[in-house]
Amino acid sequence: MADQRTLSPLDLDTPDKTFLDANELVINMGPQHPATHGVLRVILRLDGEKVLGLECVIGYLHRGVEKIGENRTYAMFNPYVDRMDYVAAVSNGLGYCEAVEKLLAIEAPSRAQHVRVILTELNRIASHQLWLGTHALDIGAITPLFYTFRDREEILKIFEKYCGARLTTHAFRIGGLQYETYNGFEKEVKNFLNFFRPKIDEYEELLTTNRIWLERTKGIGKISAEDCIALGVTGPVLRASGVKWDIRKAQPYANYKNFDFEIPTGQNGDTYDRYIVRMIEMRQAVRIIEQAVDSLPEGPIMAKVPKVMKPPVGEVYHSIEAPKGELGYFIVSDGSTQPYRVRVRPPSFVNLQALDTMCRGQLVADVIAVIGTLDIVLGEVDR
Amino acid sequence: MNAFVQYIESYLTSNVTPGAAGNMFWASIYILIVFTGVSVGVICMNWLERKVLAHMQVRLGPMRVGPHGLLQPFADALKLLLKEDIIPARADSVIFWSAPFIVDLAAFTVFVVVPFGPQHAITDMNIGILFMLGVSSLSVLGIVMAGWASNSHYPLIGALRSSAQMVSYEVAMGFAVVSAILMTSLNATGTGTLSMIGIVEAQKAQAEWFIFKFFPLGLIAFFIFTVAMVAETNRAPFDLAEAESELTAGFHTEYSGFRWSLFFLAEYGAMMAVSSIAVTLWLGGWLRPFPNWLSGSTWDSIFSYFPGATFLFLATLCFYETARMPKHPYFRIQTIGLAVFGALLALIGLLLFVPAVSVRIQDIFWFTAKVAGFMYLYIWYRGTFPRYRFDQLMRMGWKVLLPIGLGTLILTAGVALIQQNLWRP
Amino acid sequence: MAPIATPFFFYLLAAIMLIGGILVIMCRNAVHSALALIVTLLAQSAIYLMLYAPFVAGVQIILYAGGIMVLFLFVIMLVNIDRALKERQFNSQWWVGIIAATTLGGLFIAVYTKGKSIFPERIASVAEADNTQRVASLLYGQYMFAFEIASLLLLVAIIGAVVMAKKRI
């Protein structure tokens, strides 16, 4: 298996024979399978239990979000993006709002930017918590799921108090925020940070040095930095392979250049490194939120935005670092109230393409671990 | 009639098991008691596993059916019995039908030789431990049959996995068991035994539980056995046969209702069976803790209060929870139920303080308590560990446990030989 | 401790064994055959218990029913093809086999009826309690060499089986 990328695609037409004679066996995992995180269907070609290759069949959750975008005004489309990556809805909203702001050439006021950073980073923690719980559940540890959900609840409470929704928040508006922070917002966020810091240690205690966890994750689903770049993989998966690429640092948006934080990277690009990277990212997110809350400026929360948004003819690409990787919006305006085309670059979709590379030569049980470690959300993959 | 009464009474004076005494009447009574006891144990485990696991995972677990979900197992059983019993169209119906019974048979027959006390076993076979290992290995057949008869991919893979796992861990388990059996021969008489009661008697005679014998050899053998027994019963972290995230439910994917509940019963029965092997071989069976450190009649009488005290403690817990129940009239029946349950426990506890009762019961109490400790371990494992991958599991069985077990056996034999020939004139 | 109802259990177990044996050779489906064989083996181990051979009975359950038959079931499942069920089950020379077996059976009957006196009515008194110890001392004493050879045989069998079953060596 010299160059994995040049391997021929799966030949799914040859029928599978009996168990034994057969050197190859094609099995179908999903779309209804407990470990595929939704309605992902993976067709595996196996030699015994070894994976020779696999193909993802997606689209079971396709809702035509991009097409909907062409038939809604800029402001009306904003809630739809929350439904793509529903576990990180705030990040999706941030990306869209900033993209449209770029198109309109306006800038949200500094206070709004701060609140945006706070909420987005909280959402990053929530997303990583959900990833950790389900990933550990896939590998068989059932307890972390409940710990992470218990703590994620606190974040969702803050969201709910701020904008009335827990999951699909629609927290931001084009040009800033609609709602001023509620009374005691800073205090509650700080309380949460103090509550949450020991909890990360708690998660790590259960898993980081657990022998079985190490055996199940070390060296599993390896992907090299070159492969990552070639496949366009971003986010923690890319960073775990050793590439220090984080849009918050590389092309700072919102207020990120004002905050001091580090980008964790791994060396091996295996499941364990991705786990460690995400754990450190949670800690860094705590750091960012702390700084943002401490330096939360007073002032307006909404920039001057025309009642009817008619961006000038043109196109814009804006990407942010969503919890799962680079989330980009490409918006083409024809000068009307509705975008001519909205194209989303979802991190889950792009990262999912690395599944084949990561799984070849591994065992079936590892495929489940790798799907977990990619941290995909099918709502975002299929849009 | 008189002869019959005499027949019944004749056993009461003997101090062997009813099977060994050849008393059919008492043997059947014992069979009834033991199998009812095991079934009740399974029911308790069902509730305990949910509750303990829930509390480990910051949840409450069942709370609605009965006070603190105490009636949940019964509700579950009722649900399972009322469920439609589906046999897949292309399944091999005879085998599909009989597989759960075979698994159950294997799990329950084992209890024939489990020694709850010097007289409290259905029978005492002179190949007791061999019988236990042999019969419990028969459950593999039921699992393979279930997986094959379902005529479906996931159950078949699950069955192949679990039977491969059970067969290979049996080997390591066997070595651990043999090293414990070897220790039984270090008596004054110099003959070892395979009888379950004989093994405990040997520990009593040597005034030492085998887990501490030839420290750390006994401990290592015990450790190997405890790991192997978890694998043997297909429980976490070795539950890949029924790994939800990979194979949905393993060999019993296609089963539903009553037949599924039989598998459930067998799984928990087997857990108790292997735990009782471990307790018998290494933890001194029915012997109370610390027989040699805290010996003497004073300590004996102190320890004889333990069974009653345990039940009283449980009763106190119940009463405490009763006091904490919400005062809303809606909860009245539940509160009363919990209070009655607590009163029942207290009554049993007080009954156990009667010397005549406690003398007869405390063997059974200590044995059950030790087995219960193992049951808690099973739940704890499940709450803590991720799942092994199949090749890792096999590697651990064959390349780690087996060599260590073999080494322990050889070392134990060597040490025993040296002790018998050199140190003892 | 006298055995209870020996004739009853003997005939019961013998009936189970023979029915099981007949099913083994008559069943169309190999899995059914294997299960019938398991029943036969278990009944046989009970017969061993009646013959005061508890250790062999235990070994029979562990090794045969729990080990060898699982291996059989494994292989049957691996090579399970529906085609085998639809084919002719008996080979073309089946009548030769039947005749040969009948002749052999006649021979057995002749031997057992003519030579009834060879088998004395005696039943030696055997101490059941230390059966295992005595078997062990024979195995590791008088039959030491045979025991070692048996272990060598097993080793060879392991290697042989692995070599045979491996796809690529």
Next chain:
Amino acid sequence: MESMLHITTLHYLVLGAALFLLGVIGVLTRRNVVIVLMSIELILNAVNLNLIAFSRMWGGLHGQVFAIFVITDAAAEAAVGLGILIAFFRNKETVNIDEVNLLKW
């Protein structure tokens, strides 16, 4: 009738002989290799039964020791036989014994 109710060594021998015959018939007539192997197990068990019965008759334990050796042998035979079967099945995709007519393929 008395002889029926008094179980002697001969009863066990007859049972063993019957099993042996069943095994022989199975070996000689069946086509499925797996069932042929199982018939061989039947034959071995019949032999074991005889050994144990004689051991009971004479009071010695040599018969039991031999039975253990036979079981060992059966295990080895089963392992190798099934290994050959798998190799055969992989190459010819059949389990019929009358198609095993080549020494080499």
